[in-house]
Amino acid sequence: xxxxxxxxxxxxxxxxxxxxxxxxxxxxxxxxxxxxxxxxxxxxxxxxxxxxxxxxxxxxxxxxxxxxxxxxxxxxxxxxxxxxxxxxxxxxxxxxxxxxxxxxxxxxxxxxxxxxxxxxxxxxxxxxxxxxxxxxxxxxxxxxxxxxxxxxxxxxxxxxxxxxxxxxxxxxxxxxxxxxxxxxxxxxxxxxxxxxxxxxxxxxxxxxxxxxxxxxxxxxxxxxxxxxxxxxxxxxxxxxxxxxxxxxxxxxxxx
Amino acid sequence: xxxxxxxxxxxxxxxxxxxxxxxxxxxxxxxxxxxxxxxxxxxxxxxxxxxxxxxxxxxxxxxxxxxxxxxxxxxxxxxxxxxxxxxxxxxxxxxxxxxxxxxxxxxxxxxxxxxxxxxxxxxxxxxxxxxxxxxxxxxxxxxxxxxxxxxxxxxxxxxxxxxxxxxxxxxxxxxxxxxxxxxxxxxxxxxxxxxxxxxxxxxxxxxxxxxxxxxxxxxxxxxxxxxxxxxxxxxxxxxxxxxxxxxxxxxxxxxxxxxxxxxxxx
Numbered sequence: 001x002x003x004x005x006x007x008x009x010x011x012x013x014x015x016x017x018x019x020x021x022x023x024x025x026x027x028x029x030x031x032x033x034x035x036x037x038x039x040x041x042x043x044x045x046x047x048x049x050x051x052x053x054x055x056x057x058x059x060x061x062x063x064x065x066x067x068x069x070x071x072x073x074x075x076x077x078x079x080x081x082x083x084x085x086x087x088x089x090x091x092x093x094x095x096x097x098x099x100x101x102x103x104x105x106x107x108x109x110x111x112x113x114x115x116x117x118x119x120x121x122x123x124x125x126x127x128x129x130x131x132x133x134x135x136x137x138x139x140x141x142x143x144x145x146x147x148x149x150x151x152x153x154x155x156x157x158x159x160x161x162x163x164x165x166x167x168x169x170x171x172x173x174x175x176x177x178x179x180x181x182x183x184x185x186x187x188x189x190x191x192x193x194x195x196x197x198x199x200x201x202x203x204x205x206x207x208x209x210x211x212x213x214x215x216x217x218x219x220x221x222x223x224x225x226x227x228x229x230x231x232x233x234x235x236x237x238x239x240x241x242x243x244x245x246x247x248x249x250x251x252x253x254x255x
Numbered sequence: 256x257x258x259x260x261x262x263x264x265x266x267x268x269x270x271x272x273x274x275x276x277x278x279x280x281x282x283x284x285x286x287x288x289x290x291x292x293x294x295x296x297x298x299x300x301x302x303x304x305x306x307x308x309x310x311x312x313x314x315x316x317x318x319x320x321x322x323x324x325x326x327x328x329x330x331x332x333x334x335x336x337x338x339x340x341x342x343x344x345x346x347x348x349x350x351x352x353x354x355x356x357x358x359x360x361x362x363x364x365x366x367x368x369x370x371x372x373x374x375x376x377x378x379x380x381x382x383x384x385x386x387x388x389x390x391x392x393x394x395x396x397x398x399x400x401x402x403x404x405x406x407x408x409x410x411x412x413x414x415x416x417x418x419x420x421x422x423x424x425x426x427x428x429x430x431x432x433x434x435x436x437x438x439x440x441x442x443x444x445x446x447x448x449x450x451x452x453x454x455x456x457x458x459x460x461x462x463x464x465x466x467x468x469x470x471x472x473x474x475x476x477x478x479x480x481x482x483x484x485x486x487x488x489x490x491x492x493x494x495x496x497x498x499x500x501x502x503x504x505x506x507x508x509x510x511x512x513x514x515x516x517x518x519x520x521x
Contacts, residue, residue, distance in 0.1 A: 150342070150344065152340050152342045152344035153344055153346065155312055155338070155340065155344075156338065156340070156344050157361075158312055158331075159310055159312065159331065159336070159337070159338040159415075160334055160357070160358045160361045161331055161332045161333075161334055161361070162361050166361060170346075170357070170360075171346070174346070174348045177348075
């Protein structure tokens with residue numbers, strides 16, 4: 001009970017701010033009589049969202065599936081590769097600078113090239129793109145977690161005659177777990193963003209990204225905004241999922 | 256049989272390179288079973304290096320290290336010693352009980368025996384009510400007691416400690432010294448203890464080994480004749496202060512010699 005009150009107390013300023021923001025937006029559109037192609041009122045966006053809900057849901061499923069498949073594949077590959085990096089030093093020295101550099105540039109534009117490799121209706125280029133983006137985020141973070149262990153911990157394990165495998169299982173992996181969840185928190189929204197943006201580079205016109213651009217092209221601004229709203233919701237869903245995963249991991253520690 | 260036997264041991268780092276460091280030069284030391292020996296000296300005198308050679312965390316460049324009548328390697332593989340560091344080095348993702356069970360897990364003990372032993376060890380360090388807490392919920396002194404319980408969980412005959420109380424405040428430190436002596440008396444453990452503090456070395460030890468740097472070597476061994484039973488009262492006795500003075504002279508003589516020799520080292 002107390003906890004619930006506390007939560008509401010924490011969320012209240014954000015809720016009030018959000019309400020004021022949308023209130024001001026609605027008021028400004030009406031008061032200044034802004035044209036819909038310049039700025040659409042929240043009420044009409046919401047109206048279009050309800051009217052087009054089944055289409056929006058279908059498009060969100062397409063983009064969401066691409067993001068999810070890429071997220072899972074990228075995480076699995078990233079974790080696997082990070083074990084390799086932590087085991088072989090030379091590999092680490094070659095791959096890590098590359099991975100760090102790639103995290104700093106918009107590699108999702110590669111999807112244009114990937115599109116050329118597959119048929120025009122294929123979802124594979126988009127999924128591969130999401131996988132790549134997620135892969136490097138997870139790889140860099142988890143490899144760091146596996147290698148940056150306390151020297152005291154390693155000395156203690158060696159004093160107990162622990163094998164490298166035992167040190168991996170009892171020190172490195174538990175040490176890397178929080179790093180994995182942090183990387184998921186970064187990678188989950190990045191996966192959704194990549195899934196949308198890769199739709200701008202051609203291919204099937206079935207996802208949220210392509211729906212937004214085609215509605216804008218047809219001057220259906222309110223509908224485009226409704227798809228934007230759905231894109232926000234999908235991104236939030238992925239983020240909340242990663243936060244939930246992290247809190248499940250923490251549950252064992254916090255009393 | 257000696258608990259620890261160090262014979263003419265030298266240790267150099269970066270051998271053959273321009274930045275070669277002679278950490279230890281022909282050091283010899285014997286520690287009898289049940290004895291408490293402290294290594295004291297300024298930074299760079301090789302006291303931690305000597306401890307790590309005994310622990311077989313480092314290999315000597317020359318000479319021989321024997322623990323419990325075995326080679327240092329064999330002793331490590333047999334878990335003949337426990338070790339504690341300045342950082343308690345507890346694992347944050349394990350409960351206090353699971354931390355203490357760690358060396359037993361690595362020895363392949365079954366769950367029942369591990370739990371029984373962990374409970375015994377918690378009793379020994381007088382923290383049984385904290386079994387299911389996590390390390391970060393404990394104070395620094397409590398964490399260090401858990402680290403000692405973990406080091407002794409498998410009942411090794413030897414305990415190696417590298418400035419274990421260095422990060423604690425003075426009051427906690429004195430309390431911990433009393434606790435350590437009580438625990439070692441109860442278990443009959445031999446201890447090799449590295450420290451910076453002269454009173455700490457004297458209060459705890461049967462013998463204080465004074466070391467000097469560049470290259471690291473033993474300059475003096477001070478026998479502390481304070482008897483077996485040490486209490487808070489021991490800290491006020493004349494013999495305590497005399498031993499402190501002797502150790503300090505050992506360290507200072509070396510310091511004077513060092514200054515007199517000029518700035519050849521920096």
